[in-house]
Amino acid sequence: MTQCLPLLPIYVVDFIGASLMVVFSLTAFYYSWRLTRLEPKSVLWSYFFWLCMAMVAFALSRSIGHILRFVFIFMGFPNIWNFFAPYSGGLNTMTFVSITTLTFYFPGVRKIIGRVKEDAKKLEEARIGLAQANKSLMDLNQTLEQRVEERTRALKISEQKFRRLFESSKDVIFFCNNEGRLLDMNDSGVELLGFKDKNEIIGKTMAEFFVNKADWENFCATLHSAGHIKDLEIEYGRQDGSILYLLVTSDLISDENGTVIGCEGIAKDLTRYKQVMANLIQSEKMASLGQMAAGVAHEINTPLGIILGYTQLLEEDFKDQKDVYETLETIEKQAKICKNIVSDLLNFSRDSIRQEKGPVDINHCLEEVMAVIEHSLNMDRIYVHRVYGENLPMVFADKERLRQVFVNILNNAHHAIQKEGLVGIWTRYNPAKKTVEILIGDTGPGIPPEILKKIFDPFFTTKEVGKGTGLGLSVSFGIVKDHGGNIDVESPPKEQGLINAGMETVFIVSLPAYIEGIDQEK
Structure with a gap:
């Protein structure tokens, strides 16, 4: 022992170092234990906890071994230390190996921790995204009802606009299925075709309203080949049998798969336009013929007068010669017929009659005409039904020429009926047009459509020759x-x-009502 005194400082340092190792290892173990308590799921703190536990074991085994060695040596029991020394060294080796092993695991633990952090970061990002999505979903859920209400309101407004356009349009708007049957039509179209209710027309085929079947075939062929039709003029038949002229524009309707499911279209009524154009053409034609007739009448009137004059002179000279006299009478009769024709031509041309216009009572004028021709009508059992309007305004006209108009119309009615029938006369005031209307009808056989268009043409007649x-x-x-x-x-x-009233044909004469104080000649 005396030989070891010079090593005393080393032993002291070894003793103190062993003691401090125990203290520090226990301190580290304590703090690692607290960290695991704070964050039980932390891999890093768990790793440090086990490492500190191994350090404590190593510190205790080494320090206790060193301390026991000094104790046994100073107490004079070196043999006891010699007995325990191998066990102490083995325990030290085992704890040291444990620490070393745990130290080697540290890089792997770092990688695991890095991956955990990355996963945690991704999870955090996912959590943030999920939170944002959740917030957006909540906002959407809160405003969904409002958006649905706004969309519904916009859709309703759009539908109301279409419905107003559909219902208020003066043109015909129609929808058909693929078989050509009407699915819907606006009120203007229903009224134009002569029906009172839409249900009367729904389900009918478009072909039923086409007057010419060739037009229907052309309509279908063009629509299916081109996909649309623009401004196709078609004759439609109304419920009462009258004819409408419509300008049709139509398009095919397809579903989302491109399959044709029907058609839609709009049609403009050209009937009034065609009537106006026909009347305009007729007026121009009549004006041209009137000028020509005036020229012809003036040229023929003079030689006719001379022929008639000389014939009458010859009749006086040959009164005693019966054959010659009868021949001259025939010449005179035919010359007078020619003169009447020339007079009608002059009347037609409105060039030879001096007009004397003034206020005329239509009802009184008609009664004056009936006083002359009613007897001849009654002789053939043709009776006159009068319905005169009361308090009718005057018309500004030439009374004699109006009589001629009424006589001509009544004579045509007489010729149409021939025997046993009824002539109707109605007078009324039309405040919308400010005109006085005279309607003269008859119960005759009626006028065929092909003749109706020519009835006012000069020299057109259905009467027998002569x-x-x-x-x-x-x-x-x-x-x-x-x-x-x-x-x-x-x-x-x-x-x-x-x-x-049984009328088959009606002539309608409309004359401007006389307004006192206004120059009617203008």
């Missing part, structure tokens, strides 16, 4: 036009009251 010149209605047309009025004919008539 019984008419074909100028009566032409002259009447010219007289009415010269008074600023209009004359038209319907066969059959359109007004239900006229149909109920």
